[in-house]
Amino acid sequence: MTITTELHSELRLDLAxxxxxxxxxxxxxxxxxxxxxxxxxxxxxxxxxxSTDIQAVIFTGAGDQWFSAGLMNPAIRAAMTxxxxxxxxxxxxxIFDELEALPQITIxxxxxxxxxxxxxxxxxxDIRIAGEHSTLMLxxxxxxxxxxxxxxxxxxxxxxxxxAIELIASGKVIDAGEMARIGFLNHIHPKGxxxxxxxxxxxxxxxxxxxxxxxxxxxxxxRREPGFRAARELSDSLRHALEWSDDVDExxxxxxxxxxxxxxxx
Numbered sequence: 261m262t263i264t265t266e267l268h269s270e271l272r273l274d275l276a277x278x279x280x281x282x283x284x285x286x287x288x289x290x291x292x293x294x295x296x297x298x299x300x301x302x303x304x305x306x307x308x309x310x311s312t313d314i315q316a317v318i319f320t321g322a323g324d325q326w327f328s329a330g331l332m333n334p335a336i337r338a339a340m341t342x343x344x345x346x347x348x349x350x351x352x353x354x355i356f357d358e359l360e361a362l363p364q365i366t367i368x369x370x371x372x373x374x375x376x377x378x379x380x381x382x383x384x385x386d387i388r389i390a391g392e393h394s395t396l397m398l399x400x401x402x403x404x405x406x407x408x409x410x411x412x413x414x415x416x417x418x419x420x421x422x423x424a425i426e427l428i429a430s431g432k433v434i435d436a437g438e439m440a441r442i443g444f445l446n447h448i449h450p451k452g453x454x455x456x457x458x459x460x461x462x463x464x465x466x467x468x469x470x471x472x473x474x475x476x477x478x479x480x481x482x483r484r485e486p487g488f489r490a491a492r493e494l495s496d497s498l499r500h501a502l503e504w505s506d507d508v509d510e511x512x513x514x515x516x517x518x519x520x521x522x523x524x525x526x
Contacts, residue, residue, distance in 0.1 A: 270284065270285055270286040270289075270293075270294070270297045271283070271284060271285065271297045271300050271301060271304075272285050272322075273304055275314070277313040277314060277466075278313065278314055278315040278316060278462075278463075278466030278467070279314065279315075279316050279317075279318065279459065279462040279463060279466050280308060280311075280314045280316075280317045280318070280364075281317075281318040281319075281320065281455075281459070282301070282304065282317065282318070282319050282320075283320055283321065283322055284297070284319075284320070284321045284322065284327075284328050285321075285322040286322070287322050287323050287325075287326070289329075290325075290326045290328070290329035290373075290375075291321040291322060291323075291326040291327065291328040291329060291378075292328060292329040292330060292331070292333075292378075293328065293330070293331050293377070293378075293381075294331075295348055295351070298331065298348075298351055298352060298355060299351065299355075301355060302351070302354070302355040302358060305355065305358050305359050305362060306358065308362060308364065309358070309361075309362055309363065311364075312470075314364055314466075315364055315365065315465060315466040315468075315470050315473060315474075316364055316365045316366070316367065316461075316462035316463075316465045316466045317362060317364050317365070317366045317367070317462075318366075318367045318368075318369050318455070318458045318459065318462055319366065319367070319368050319369065319381065319382070319385060320368075320369040320370075320371055320454070320455055320458065321371055321372065321378075323371070323372065324371055324372055324391065324393070324451055324452055325372040325373065326371075326372045326373050326374075327368070327369075327370045327371055327372050327373065327374040327378055327382070327390075327394070328374065328375070328377075328378035328381065329373070329375045329376065329378060330375050330376030330377030330378040330379070330380075330381075331348060331349075331352055331376065331377035331378075331409065332345070332348070332376070332377065333376070333515075334403055334511075334512045334515035334516050335516060337403075337512050338512050338513075338516050342503050342504060345503060346499070346500060346503055349408040349409060349499060350496070352377055352380070352408070352409035353408065353409050353410065353492075353495075353496065356380055356381060356383075356384040356409055356410050357384070357410075357492070359381070359384040359385070360384040360385075360414075360481075361481070363474045363477065363478070364474070365386050365387065365462075365465050365473055365477060366384075366385040366386045366387070367385060367386070367387045367388070367389065367458050367461060367462055368381070368382035368385040368387070368388040368389070369389060369390075369454045369455050369457070369458035370382060370388060370389065370390035370391065370394050370445075370454065371390075371391050371394070371454045371455065372391065372393065372394055373394065373395050373396075373397075374390075374394065374395070374396050374397075375396075375397045375398075375399065376397070376398060376399060376400060376407065377407070377409050379396060379397075379398055379407070379411060379415075380407060380409040380410040380411050380414065381409075383410055383411060383414035383415060383418060384410060384414065386477065387446050387461070388444060388445050388446060389445060389446055389447045389448070389449060389454060389457060389458055389461070390436045390439060390440075390445050390447075390448055390449070390454060391436065391448070391449055391450065391451045391452070391453070391454045392436050392437075392448050392449065392450055392451060393436070393451045394435070394436045394439070395433050395434065395435055395436070396427075396433070396434050396439050396444065397431065397432070397433045397434075398411060398415075398427050398428050398431060399431045400428070400431070401428060401429055401430070401431050402431045402511065402515070402521070403508070403511040403512055403515055403521075404505070404507040404508045404509075404510055404511025404512065404521060404523060405502055405503075405507075405508055405511065406428060406498075406499075406502070407428060408495065408499045410492075410495075411424075411428060412424075412428060412491070412495055413488060413491035413492055413495060415427065415428065415444075417484065417488075418443055418444055419442040419443045419444050420442070420443070423442040423443075436448050505526060506524060506526045507523045507524065507525065507526065510522060510523060510524070511523070
């Protein structure tokens with residue numbers, strides 16, 4: 261039996277123990293999270309943390325076009341104060357850290373385009389699968405910034421240093437085949453079959469011993485924790501300095517006005 265709960269007008273939770281599925285449902289806004297839906301996502305992650313019935317959690321987006329466009333774009337940023345931007349990024353960092361720390365095995369079912377902060381949500385998951393039509397982009401450098409909710413420290417662990425730096429520094433788009441080749445994805449599935457594949461995988465995980473699956477995840481996380489913590493703290497420190505730079509102001513202005521940015525490194 262599946263129990264569906266609308267956590268927010270743009271967020272849905274389906275419980276079918278041992279599997280929970282969280283869907284970002286904002287197709288008119290490219291399945292983008294906003295401050296309210298992000299906080300609600302944090303609340304449901306906190307509830308799942310203590311669940312003994314749920315052993316696998318799937319994250320996906322509604323429809324077949326967008327997994328999610330993330331947290332912000334230049335237009336959204338331009339309407340926020342710098343303090344509001346920092347608070348939003350800090351919230352995203354904290355919530356994605358809590359997602360990564362869930363005792364359950366987590367699966368990102370990428371059912372279309374995945375951009376900016378959405379990639380950081382997916383990177384906080386244990387397993388990532390995608391539709392063959394999916395694409396990935398981290399565009400923050402084009403806006404004068406860097407991904408602030410986990411990509412600079414999680415992406416190298418997934419794809420290696422060179423691939424991670426290339427993706428972050430170039431802001432280029434890659435397709436599902438390239439995502440799989442560099443190690444961002446575990447599997448590729450036909451369009452329209454991603455959620456079913458994730459549900460089958462989650463069911464197989466959930467049928468196994470929870471002491472075994474949760475224990476294995478704890479060991480894997482403990483192995484990388486010391487270096488991860490230092491990188492995470494550096495990311496927050498640099499983010500505060502970056503937000504008040506001339507380059508960020510220029511990057512957002514240029515993107516909003518539809519012109520090339522003229523960065524000065526200040």
